[in-house]
Amino acid sequence: MRVRHYLRVYLEFIKRNIQVWAEGKLDFVIGIVAIFLTNVTTIVFFWVIFQHIPTLNGWSFAQLLFMFGFVALTTGIWHVFLTGCSPWSMDHLIRKGNLDRYMLRPINTLAVIIMRNIDEDGFGDVAAGIMLLLYSSSMLGIAWTPQMILAFALLMSGSIMVIFAITLFISSMAFWVTTVRSLMEMFWSAIRFAEYPMDIYSMSLVWILTYIFPIGFVSFYPSQFFFQNVQWMPFAYATPVVGIALLAIAYASWRYGLKNYTSVGH
Amino acid sequence: MPENIIEVKNVKKEFRTLKKKAGLKASLATLLSRKYKVIRALNGVSFEIKEGEFVGMIGPNGAGKSTMIKILTGILTPSSGKVTAMGLVPYESRQKYAQNVGVVFGQRTQLWWDLPVKDTFDLLRHIYSVPMDVYKENMKRFTEVLELDKYLHQPVRKLSLGERMRCDLAASLLHNPKIVFLDEPTIGLDVEAKFRIREFLKEQNRNGMTIILTTHDMGDIEELCPRTIIIDKGGIIYDGLTSKFRERVATQRALIVDFKEPSPKKIVLPSGAKIVNREGDRAVIGINIRKTTVAAVIKHVLSRYGVDDIATQEPSIEETIRKIYSEGI
Amino acid sequence: MALSQYTAIMLVRLKEQLTYRLDFIVGIVNPFIQLAVLWFIWAAIYNSSPEPIIGGFTFTMMMTYTAISVVMRSFMNPNTEYWVEEEVKTGSIAGALIKPLSYPMLCFSRDSGDVLSWLITKAPIILFAFIFLGIAGPVSLAFFLSLFLGYMINYTLVFITAMWAFWTAGYIWGMRLSRIIISELASGAIIPLSFFPIWSQNLLNMLPFQAVFSAPLLIYTGTIAGDAVLSSILMQLAWAATLSAIAYVLWRISIKRVVIQGG
Numbered sequence: 001m002r003v004r005h006y007l008r009v010y011l012e013f014i015k016r017n018i019q020v021w022a023e024g025k026l027d028f029v030i031g032i033v034a035i036f037l038t039n040v041t042t043i044v045f046f047w048v049i050f051q052h053i054p055t056l057n058g059w060s061f062a063q064l065l066f067m068f069g070f071v072a073l074t075t076g077i078w079h080v081f082l083t084g085c086s087p088w089s090m091d092h093l094i095r096k097g098n099l100d101r102y103m104l105r106p107i108n109t110l111a112v113i114i115m116r117n118i119d120e121d122g123f124g125d126v127a128a129g130i131m132l133l134l135y136s137s138s139m140l141g142i143a144w145t146p147q148m149i150l151a152f153a154l155l156m157s158g159s160i161m162v163i164f165a166i167t168l169f170i171s172s173m174a175f176w177v178t179t180v181r182s183l184m185e186m187f188w189s190a191i192r193f194a195e196y197p198m199d200i201y202s203m204s205l206v207w208i209l210t211y212i213f214p215i216g217f218v219s220f221y222p223s224q225f226f227f228q229n230v231q232w233m234p235f236a237y238a239t240p241v242v243g244i245a246l247l248a249i250a251y252a253s254w255r256y257g258l259k260n261y262t263s264v265g266h
Numbered sequence: 267m268p269e270n271i272i273e274v275k276n277v278k279k280e281f282r283t284l285k286k287k288a289g290l291k292a293s294l295a296t297l298l299s300r301k302y303k304v305i306r307a308l309n310g311v312s313f314e315i316k317e318g319e320f321v322g323m324i325g326p327n328g329a330g331k332s333t334m335i336k337i338l339t340g341i342l343t344p345s346s347g348k349v350t351a352m353g354l355v356p357y358e359s360r361q362k363y364a365q366n367v368g369v370v371f372g373q374r375t376q377l378w379w380d381l382p383v384k385d386t387f388d389l390l391r392h393i394y395s396v397p398m399d400v401y402k403e404n405m406k407r408f409t410e411v412l413e414l415d416k417y418l419h420q421p422v423r424k425l426s427l428g429e430r431m432r433c434d435l436a437a438s439l440l441h442n443p444k445i446v447f448l449d450e451p452t453i454g455l456d457v458e459a460k461f462r463i464r465e466f467l468k469e470q471n472r473n474g475m476t477i478i479l480t481t482h483d484m485g486d487i488e489e490l491c492p493r494t495i496i497i498d499k500g501g502i503i504y505d506g507l508t509s510k511f512r513e514r515v516a517t518q519r520a521l522i523v524d525f526k527e528p529s530p531k532k533i534v535l536p537s538g539a540k541i542v543n544r545e546g547d548r549a550v551i552g553i554n555i556r557k558t559t560v561a562a563v564i565k566h567v568l569s570r571y572g573v574d575d576i577a578t579q580e581p582s583i584e585e586t587i588r589k590i591y592s593e594g595i
Numbered sequence: 596m597a598l599s600q601y602t603a604i605m606l607v608r609l610k611e612q613l614t615y616r617l618d619f620i621v622g623i624v625n626p627f628i629q630l631a632v633l634w635f636i637w638a639a640i641y642n643s644s645p646e647p648i649i650g651g652f653t654f655t656m657m658m659t660y661t662a663i664s665v666v667m668r669s670f671m672n673p674n675t676e677y678w679v680e681e682e683v684k685t686g687s688i689a690g691a692l693i694k695p696l697s698y699p700m701l702c703f704s705r706d707s708g709d710v711l712s713w714l715i716t717k718a719p720i721i722l723f724a725f726i727f728l729g730i731a732g733p734v735s736l737a738f739f740l741s742l743f744l745g746y747m748i749n750y751t752l753v754f755i756t757a758m759w760a761f762w763t764a765g766y767i768w769g770m771r772l773s774r775i776i777i778s779e780l781a782s783g784a785i786i787p788l789s790f791f792p793i794w795s796q797n798l799l800n801m802l803p804f805q806a807v808f809s810a811p812l813l814i815y816t817g818t819i820a821g822d823a824v825l826s827s828i829l830m831q832l833a834w835a836a837t838l839s840a841i842a843y844v845l846w847r848i849s850i851k852r853v854v855i856q857g858g
Contacts, residue, residue: 005395012392020380030769038772041779048790052650053643101376103341105393106365112393182621189625192632200639205631262281262342 009107010115017118028120035079035124039072042195043132059197062139063227069132071195071219072125074159079122082164084114087184090174099261110254142226154240155222161243162217165250172250175257194218210235217242271445271476272315272338277347279308279333307333309500310347315478317444320471322491322508323480330500331480332449338478339369339447352444365394368443372450375434377422383433384418387440394441401440408436411466428459435463445476452486464489519560520579521551526572533571539563547574600696601704608708623717626669627724633661650790651818657787660816662728664784664808666721667742670713671749671807673706676771679757684765692850699754699846706750734815737824741811744831749807751838752778758842761849783809789818806834 021028046068050061083089093099093113102112137144144152170187174180194215198206209216217239224232282302308330315321325331336342337349340356340363349356354363377386391401409415412432417425425433431451438446448467452460467490471477479491487494487508494511496504504511520542529547538557543550553563560578567573641647641654652660679702682688692698756774759767779785781804788799788809799805810827813819819827 009392012389016378016381016385016389019385020378023380027766034769034772037776041776041785044780045785048786048792049640051792052790053640053645056643057639058643098374100336100339100341101369101371101374103360104339104364104367104369106361106395107393108361177617179618182618182625186621186625186628189628189632192629196632196636196639200635202635205635259343 006107006111006115009112013115014118017120021120031121032124032127035121036128037124039068039125039128039132042068057197057200060140062136063223064197065132065136066140066226067197067219067223068195069129069136070156070159070223071129071191072132073129074156074163074218075191076122076125076127076129077156077160078163078167079125080119081122082114082160082167083119083122084117085110085171086167087171087174087180089113089117090171091180094174103258103261109258110251137226140227148226151225155225155236158239158241158243159218159222161240161247162214165243165246166213166215168247168250169253172253172257175261191215191218194220196220214242214246268316268318270314271317271319272351273349274311274313274334274338275348277308277311277334277337277344277349278306279330279337279342280345281305281307306500308337308344311497311500311502312347313495313502313505315476317476318471318474319493320467320477320491321479322487322494323478323497324482324487324494325497329498331497334497335447335449335478335480339367340364365441366444368438368441368446370434370438370446370448370451372431372448372453375422375430376437377430377433379423380421382419382421383414383425386422386433387418387437390437390440396441400442404436404440404442408439408466411469412436412462428455431455431459432463435466439470439475443475445478446470448477448479448481450481450483451479452481452483460485517554517556519553519555521553521560521563521567522577522579523549523551523567523573524575525549526574530571533567536562536566539566601700604701604704605708605711608705608712619716622669622713623720626665626721629668630662630665633665634658637661650787652787652789652816656816656818660787660812662725663815664812666725667745667808667811668784669717669721670710671746672709673750673753674709675702675706675750675753676757676760676767678702678705679760680765680767683760698850699842702754702757703750710746737828738811738814741814741824741828741831744828744835745807745811747835748803748831748838749778751835751842752803752807754842755838755845758845758849761852778804778807781805782807783812787812787818803834803838806831 043065046061046064049056055061056064090099093102099109102116103109105112142148166187167184170180170183173183177183190213193201193205193209198209198216198220201209206216210221216235221232221235222239223236225236282304311330311334323331323334333342337344338351338356340360343357351363352366356363377383378389387405390396396404409418412435414432414436417429417433422430422433435451451467452463455463464486467477467479471490477490479486481487491508493506494504494508495502496511521539525547527547529549533541533549535541535551536558538554539551541549542552551563551567553560564576567576637654637657641649641657647653649657679688682691691701694701752774756767756770759770763770781799781802783805784807788796788805791799810831814824814827
């Protein structure tokens with residue numbers, strides 16, 4: 001029952017956001033194009049490197065593009081739908097005292113903060129991700145059967161949950177720390193680790209990226225399913241589970257922060 | 267006999283904040299270690315509000331008033347003590363509680379900046395699950411009384427403060443809340459807008475809405491609130507009839523006089539008036555209007571001294587509260 | 596008199612930066628994270644290469660190049676675009692222009708405050724760690740001169756981008772992103788230009804972006820020496836002068852727009 005209510009409310013928020021986009025016209029397009037282009041630097045990097053080497057540690061150009069496309073799509077979807085509660089948003093909400101307003105609504109605070117914001121810029125990453133995935137999967141001979149698509153959806157959901165959980169956790173830090181922007185910057189630096197095949201990293205780093213800061217599950221492990229690499233299959237399957245577990249922890253952190261929220265100023 | 271709709275029992279609230287110092291050396295020191303201090307925002311506050319009351323809650327900034335409101339709306343949890351409202355504990359059942367509460371922040375809007383006003387109303391209708399017939403009826407009523415027709419289809423960013431305030435007010439009442447918290451609803455508004463809003467609020471209150479008003483505008487209090495609660499230094503220093511409190515305020519007026527140069531060394535005043543402050547050519551004269559009138563003092567001053575400018579001033583709430591604190595009601 | 600005012604602005608900015616302890620820690624850790632990722636990538640690249648020298652660089656040279664590039668990127672991040680954008684959007688630009696200071700100098704002082712704060716608080720630790728990691732290198736006067744010129748050129752590019760704010764009512768987000776994307780690729784910050792196919796190298800060498808990163812980095816790693824260093828520095832000087840002139844002209848034209856549209 002409540003779920004239907006939330007979906008109905010979400011629909012309304014989506015309608016409002018689309019209205020705002022329609023007003024912004026040029027901004028709308030510029031934003032998407034600009035974000036799309038940020039992906040070009042990495043693609044050019046790969047391309048230039050592969051002028052000099054045949055494979056990267058045994059991984060082909062196509063496989064690298066696939067893994068990068070996977071991250072781009074995950075990040076893109078997160079960017080479009082889940083930035084309402086991003087650390088920057090939280091910083092802003094708390095410092096300007098606008099969080100109070102959302103706490104006074106008869107619906108879950110996190111939900112309404114997320115629903116109010118649909119960031120069209122993220123479509124740039126989504127577009128880049130999809131293009132890269134389609135291109136590289138054709139180069140790799142991956143056939144998109146219904147089963148493959150279902151598997152893709154499941155793995156992608158897990159990947160998105162991992163990113164969402166980590167960013168939500170950082171966002172909840174905004175309740176205690178003056179500014180979380182720098183933490184987010186560090187996160188974006190560290191995300192680069194997720195763009196590359198894990199076997200170029202040292203054993204200890206692989207361990208960290210699997211069990212402590214599990215961004216291995218953002219792109220590398222799920223991708224292994226499509227490359228049919230037997231040695232990493234268990235990790236590939238684990239992706240959705242890891243996502244859910246992390247999300248539970250992050251949400252608990254959020255609830256705790258909200259409960260002890262001392263709204264500042266008027 | 268109406269029931270208590272809000273009960274506050276011995277509420278205390280403490281905050282921990284960073285000790286900050288000025289200067290470059292201090293900034294570097296902050297990098298290494300941090301010192302905290304505890305602030306007592308509320309020191310054991312108790313009161314009851316009956317359904318249908320219109321209560322003014324005033325107090326100097328930083329005195330605990332906003333903290334109290336935030337606890338009453340469910341945003342903050344008290345360090346100790348208990349609050350119940352409409353059978354719920356606000357900070358424990360926040361979402362359920364919010365369904366029957368309306369809040370207006372004078373200085374911030376809840377309307378979507380880029381969209382027509384009506385669209386925010388529509389959105390709120392969904393969020394609060396307002397039945398269509400109730401929505402339509404409220405829209406009709408609010409649009410009439412607050413004269414919103416012209417603004418409903420305009421984007422919020424194009425509205426003036428007064429227009430936006432009226433829309434914000436309507437937006438918070440769409441779901442027929444039982445309790446409404448208003449924070450500075452008439453700030454920065456012209457006389458007409460204030461009048462309209464006050465009339466609207468009176469009508470809502472007549473219809474049974476419990477309203478709690480926080481403001482720095484004594485006019486709001488005098489017009490709307492039969493009862494006033496004054497919070498200062500974390501405690502209640504007055505909880506009672508506004509009329510009694512009003513007498514206190516009504517006795518004081520201030521006159522600001524800018525004398526022509528060279529300003530008189532000594533200024534003689536009629537009984538009931540005295541110099542409160544003197545700085546160069548400017549003097550602030552306090553007038554007790556039980557003993558004399560503002561007009562009499564002005565006449566007196568003008569007839570004896572060369573004057574560049576005269577202005578009257580009502581004492582601020584802060585000053586009045588300070589007086590009450592030191593002299594009692 | 597004017598100098599002490601600008602110094603004051605710089606110091607206020609420095610103070611602001613010191614207030615945030617977390618920012619401080621992250622500011623130090625961040626370059627190391629970036630360096631770590633790049634270290635693994637380049638190690639894998641060189642492992643996968645039939646030749647030990649790629650684009651004229653050995654792995655050790657590449658790591659030195661990358662490490663210094665990371666450090667450079669860590670302090671060459673002028674915030675001027677953000678500030679101008681904000682001030683134009685909110686209209687507070689009028690207030691800034693009324694003050695008896697040159698607005699471009701005001702912007703520059705603010706950013707210099709950032710760099711100063713970086714030098715005082717983060718540089719020592721970063722450099723110490725680098726020495727610990729064994730990434731010392733030929734640090735010459737020529738390098739510092741080149742580095743300084745690189746910073747100035749970068750700043751003028753940022754300032755020119757910021758001027759767009761006057762023409763688009765503050766919306767320079769797209770322009771800024773474009774500048775960053777082009778910079779990342781064309782400046783040699785991530786990959787030395789010698790890796791690029793020859794035809795593109797010629798193109799890239801004609802742009803000012805390589806004068807920001809590539810020029811000082813090539814001096815540091817000893818890739819260019821002797822006369823080549825001199826001509827590189829002269830090239831930077833030429834760019835610095837040209838871009839400053841363009842920035843100044845653009846500034847004078849842009850400021851007229853503010854006056855026309857009313858403060």
